[in-house]
Amino acid sequence: MTATPLDAPRAWAEFTDPAEPAQRVRVDLTWLTSRWQCLYGAGACPGIDAGEPDAGCCTLGAHFTDADDLARVRAVVESLGPDEWQLRDPGLEEGWLVEHEPGDEDTGGTPGPGATRVLDGACIFLNRPGFPAGAGCALHQHAVAEGLEPLTTKPDVCWQLPVRRTYRDVEEMDGSSYLEITITEYDRRAWGPGGHDLDWYCTNEPVAHTGVEPVYVSLQAELVELIGPQAYAVLAQLCADHLAAVDALLTSRRGAPSSPAGRAQPEGRALLPLLMHPATAAARR
Incomplete structure (x- = not known):
């Protein structure tokens, strides 16, 4: 399967860090609810350098x-x-x-x-x-x-890797400010200009989006270390709610009545790139 675009639409959520009110956490729901998994050791990772296929990244x-x-x-x-x-x-x-x-x-x-x-x-x-x-x-x-x-x-x-944490100082119009912590996908661009020269990279490859658990569950220990247990609890609930909303949407689309012309209603594919990581969607198809 072909790698999916890096600039696909994404769903984001923001919340105040329960452990630190002066911080807000911004999370990439599309990435955190994806089914990405590391393929190294499973015989399916060709490595970022074709000359060293056994070295992974x-x-x-x-x-x-x-x-x-x-x-x-x-x-x-x-x-x-x-x-x-x-x-x-x-x-x-x-x-x-x-x-x-x-x-x-x-x-x-x-x-x-x-x-x-x-x-x-x-x-x-x-x-x-x-x-x-x-x-x-x-x-x-x-x-x-x-x-x-x-x-x-x-x-x-x-x-x-492949979670990316970044920081940004945000100034509000009223003169107040806060530290924004972003949790998102460490894609090719995060490697710098050389990232586009990698022979292969997994985060937008459908073959790597076949995990049993979503990223926010499979990488729980790493996410807790990055943002703390209280912020992770909020993140996990937001991700669970997001997945429930996606499941409800897919269910409703599949059960939608036919149109007056006798054609089945579309399954909302135009909406899915925002709600589901495109590589996960491609793997499911």
């Missing part, structure tokens, strides 16, 4: 957001054994961190404390096919083995 080093992000991952790295991390020897002997120098611009002009090293075409923490513990991120696999959420062991940029 790990062909680039993971850039750390701040010192806390780096410190958290560093502590996990020190606990990884050779049975967990395929490239442990070169990682420890030659270094797994590439530090940014002042003036580096590869992180948007605001360099963080560095990035994971790329070795043999992919992140140094990526276990390759054939490794006894299995292919995939050593940091992720460590979390699963220890019964932890992967967000506690992986760089921020890795566990947040």
Whole structure:
């Protein structure tokens, strides 16, 4: 199936953060209620680089957001054994961190404390096919083995993907202001200009929209970490209400009476791009 457009209409909702009245959370209902799922490990992800199909989206080093992000991952790295991390020897002997120098611009002009090293075409923490513990991120696999959420062991940029959180200061006409937190899809454009050059990317691919649960459920732990448990509770209710409204619309369309000319009423396809992620709709069809 063909990738769906990035600029399709979307349904949004805004609400005041219950834990912080000076903040408002803006959520992309179309994305959060989609059936996107990660295909890595299921044999269906061709990777963002056709030359490294087994690397998924790990062909680039993971850039750390701040010192806390780096410190958290560093502590996990020190606990990884050779049975967990395929490239442990070169990682420890030659270094797994590439530090940014002042003036580096590869992180948007605001360099963080560095990035994971790329070795043999992919992140140094990526276990390759054939490794006894299995292919995939050593940091992720460590979390699963220890019964932890992967967000506690992986760089921020890795566990947040493909959810995008942005901030914006909003000034009202009466002179008041608030911080707006947006939760939406991390699509190709979020990677920067190079995102359009990726050989494949999953968020608008129908083949990746076949999950059993909607995104707001499957990525609950990540969303709670991003906006807090109280804001997530509101988000979850809005998403549930949105899905109920979509189901009611589809049901009513399917049961609509015939027109005077004897033709069945249309099923509202012109409305669905706003209510249902186009890739999810394509997968359902």
